[in-house]
Amino acid sequence: MSPSVVEVRNLTKRFGAFTAVDGISFDIGRGEILGLLGPNGAGKTTTFQMMLGLVTPSSGSIRMFGLDLQTNREAILQQVNFSSTYISLPYSLTVEENLSVVARLYGMSNMAGRIDDMVKKLEMGEWRTKLTRKLSSGQMTRLTLAKALLTEPKVLFLDEPTASLDPDIAHKIRAILLEERQATGLSILYTSHNMREMEEMSDRIIFLQRGKIVAEGTAKDIVARFGQADLEEVFLKLAREQ
Numbered sequence: 464m465s466p467s468v469v470e471v472r473n474l475t476k477r478f479g480a481f482t483a484v485d486g487i488s489f490d491i492g493r494g495e496i497l498g499l500l501g502p503n504g505a506g507k508t509t510t511f512q513m514m515l516g517l518v519t520p521s522s523g524s525i526r527m528f529g530l531d532l533q534t535n536r537e538a539i540l541q542q543v544n545f546s547s548t549y550i551s552l553p554y555s556l557t558v559e560e561n562l563s564v565v566a567r568l569y570g571m572s573n574m575a576g577r578i579d580d581m582v583k584k585l586e587m588g589e590w591r592t593k594l595t596r597k598l599s600s601g602q603m604t605r606l607t608l609a610k611a612l613l614t615e616p617k618v619l620f621l622d623e624p625t626a627s628l629d630p631d632i633a634h635k636i637r638a639i640l641l642e643e644r645q646a647t648g649l650s651i652l653y654t655s656h657n658m659r660e661m662e663e664m665s666d667r668i669i670f671l672q673r674g675k676i677v678a679e680g681t682a683k684d685i686v687a688r689f690g691q692a693d694l695e696e697v698f699l700k701l702a703r704e705q
């Protein structure tokens with residue numbers, strides 16, 4: 464495997480007496496797409512929040528680009544971005560104003576060119592001057608993805624990036640992500656509740672259950688190990704155990 468860009472060791476998050484993430488360890492290689500799978504409440508979002516420095520781990524460590532996140536937060540996060548259906552961008556700004564704020568926050572050069580590029584790639588041209596509050600949920604998803612790719616991250620965290628997209632645009636988004644990975648060596652941690660998408664996108668998958676990793680490997684390995692027909696069947700088996 465290519466050298467690890469992300470190294471997570473024994474990561475744990477407790478909320479009072481409840482352990483949401485329980486001693487997980489994983490690596491993500493350069494240009495690798497790692498799928499994070501698990502039923503509702505398994506600890507995926509909490510893991511993302513720790514990776515973004517938004518939630519402090521109870522114990523364990525997160526290293527990116529060879530640096531510890533706790534002591535090198537700013538340098539690391541400059542090279543990282545995130546997209547989720549749960550984030551909200553300022554509603555009173557237009558689509559392109561929102562992108563421009565993000566580009567400025569990251570101190571990007573060639574801001575206008577990169578924004579045009581994203582608008583074109585994600586087919587946002589018709590509504591680039593629309594107020595964010597007036598976007599449909601699918602348009603909002605595309606805007607948050609554009610925001611995430613705009614800053615040319617080396618590591619991207621994607622929490623259900625194709626939720627609320629129609630099949631055509633979801634297909635295009637997957638193609639764009641694979642292209643970016645090919646062109647730039649982008650590493651991605653990815654969640655989706657669409658098992659076919661997980662199989663298509665992920666080089667490897669880790670399966671979380673009650674905060675613990677219960678399976679790890681390629682989709683094919685995991686399906687074979689659990690003796691099921693496909694990833695969806697594995698998911699149902701593990702989720703029902705929870």
Ligand SMILES: Nc1ncnc2c1ncn2[C@@H]1O[C@H](COP(=O)(O)OP(=O)(O)OP(=O)(O)O)[C@@H](O)[C@H]1O
Nearest residue numbers: 478481482483501502503504505506507508509510
């Ligand atoms: N701030 C908090 N305080 C207490 N418990 C929390 C807090 N945040 C998350 N939890 C709990 O931690 C567990 C893991 O939640 P998390 O949101 O990480 O799961 P998830 O895998 O992302 O689920 P989903 O698929 O529903 O988004 C849940 O039981 C949740 O209730």
